[in-house]
Amino acid sequence: MEKLAIFGGKPVRETKIYYGRQCIGEDDIQAVADVLRGPFITCGPKVAEAERKLAEYTGAKHAVVCSNGTASLHCACIAAGLGPGDEVITTPLTFAASANCAVYCGATPVFADIDPETWNIDPVSIRAHITPKTKAIVAVDFTGQAVKIKEIRQICDEFHLVFIEDAAHAIGTAYNGRKVGSLADMTCFSFHPVKTITSGEGGAITTNSEDLYKKLVLAHTHGITHEDELMEEAPHEGPWYYEQISLGFNYRMTDFQAALLLSQLGKLESFKQRRAEIVKKYNEAFKDLPGIIIQKEIPESDTCRHLYIIRLDLDKLTCTRRQFFDAMSAENVQCQIHYVPVYWFPFYKHRGYEKGLCPVAENVYKGIMSIPLYPSLTEEDTDNVIEAVKKVVAYYFE
Ligand SMILES: *Cc1c(COP(=O)(O)O)cnc(C)c1O
Numbered sequence: 001m002e003k004l005a006i007f008g009g010k011p012v013r014e015t016k017i018y019y020g021r022q023c024i025g026e027d028d029i030q031a032v033a034d035v036l037r038g039p040f041i042t043c044g045p046k047v048a049e050a051e052r053k054l055a056e057y058t059g060a061k062h063a064v065v066c067s068n069g070t071a072s073l074h075c076a077c078i079a080a081g082l083g084p085g086d087e088v089i090t091t092p093l094t095f096a097a098s099a100n101c102a103v104y105c106g107a108t109p110v111f112a113d114i115d116p117e118t119w120n121i122d123p124v125s126i127r128a129h130i131t132p133k134t135k136a137i138v139a140v141d142f143t144g145q146a147v148k149i150k151e152i153r154q155i156c157d158e159f160h161l162v163f164i165e166d167a168a169h170a171i172g173t174a175y176n177g178r179k180v181g182s183l184a185d186m187t188c189f190s191f192h193p194v195k196t197i198t199s200g201e202g203g204a205i206t207t208n209s210e211d212l213y214k215k216l217v218l219a220h221t222h223g224i225t226h227e228d229e230l231m232e233e234a235p236h237e238g239p240w241y242y243e244q245i246s247l248g249f250n251y252r253m254t255d256f257q258a259a260l261l262l263s264q265l266g267k268l269e270s271f272k273q274r275r276a277e278i279v280k281k282y283n284e285a286f287k288d289l290p291g292i293i294i295q296k297e298i299p300e301s302d303t304c305r306h307l308y309i310i311r312l313d314l315d316k317l318t319c320t321r322r323q324f325f326d327a328m329s330a331e332n333v334q335c336q337i338h339y340v341p342v343y344w345f346p347f348y349k350h351r352g353y354e355k356g357l358c359p360v361a362e363n364v365y366k367g368i369m370s371i372p373l374y375p376s377l378t379e380e381d382t383d384n385v386i387e388a389v390k391k392v393v394a395y396y397f398e
Pocket residue numbers: 068069070071094095097098140166168169190191192201202203
């Protein structure tokens with residue numbers, strides 16, 4: 001057995017690689033620089049163009065770009081009309097923003113459990129958590145794999161709920177041949193640098209509903225409108241006149257971010273393809289490796305993968321996850337954990353959420369670890385990742 005780097009052995013590589021990183025080319029840099037040299041660095045034509053292209057790409061009627069993915073979720077919750085007394089069902093295995101967006105509106109997040117194999121929210125558990133107060137579902141396409149959209153749509157129709165899809169991981173994914181973004185009532189995206197495409201910080205919401213679209217536009221720009229048909233005062237004083245007709249926020253994206261987003265959107269299909277190649281290579285390396293469990297995919301999802309997660313079968317390994325994580329780090333493969341169950345955090349704990357609420361998610365959480373996945377990884381890089389996983393597993397296998 002090879003001596004692990006953590007115990008003084010030779011690491012599988014000399015330089016560290018991380019679980020994710022952005023992929024920025026000279027053309028992206030040029031697109032941003034062009035905007036910075038022009039007259040509009042915010043509220044200009046690139047924002048409108050990015051919205052048009054995102055709607056076109058996803059097949060949604062409308063898109064609104066905004067300052068980040070969290071803002072997109074907040075806007076969606078505002079447009080859904082959420083307020084105190086309302087309950088919103090979401091998954092605990094997600095970034096905190098998927099639940100926080102409900103709290104911003106005074107509503108209460110309710111955590112449904114996940115499927116033990118796909119790690120996505122389980123429609124059976126959603127049903128079990130519906131009460132007369134339930135008003136919306138925030139379903140997260142975890143790692144990029146589409147949630148069970150058909151089943152969730154059915155639940156939403158049956159109980160008159162708003163279907164918000166948190167697709168922060170899932171731009172580029174399709175479900176039964178239709179792109180994520182055109183399927184739920186509102187779909188929220190993030191363009192943070194670790195996500196599949198980036199605008200630095202950035203987000204977007206897509207929808208097919210005219211009514212929700214109008215509310216989203218207002219929510220992301222102070223509740224202010226310039227549109228005659230929405231204003232109370234008619235005729236009004238002049239072209240400078242606008243009205244604030246609801247309470248919104250300044251969640252706008254800048255034009256140079258929109259230029260970066262447009263440039264990155266043009267590369268999404270090639271990013272998707274490269275990510276898929278790496279996923280295939282990892283799947284083949286790990287699918288029969290005792291001690292490692294890989295994520296199951298539903299056939300409906302044509303996934304643009306954001307994260308590659310291995311789940312340690314801790315009954316078969318003599319180490320803890322922490323020891324495995326540290327051993328990988330010493331081999332110069334820096335992993336990450338996605339995610340600590342949201343309701344374990346003190347903010348939620350102090351609001352009465354207790355450990356044990358979602359036993360499947362908690363159990364899955366104990367063994368998961370994200371390994372490097374991004375388009376610019378070379379064959380040598382991915383070989384190193386596989387070698388490191390196999391080396392650590394071999395060392396700790398019972
Ligand atoms: C990244 C992420 C968000 C938040 O996006 P930001 O752009 O970082 O605000 C929300 N939900 C999920 C599932 C995410 O991964």
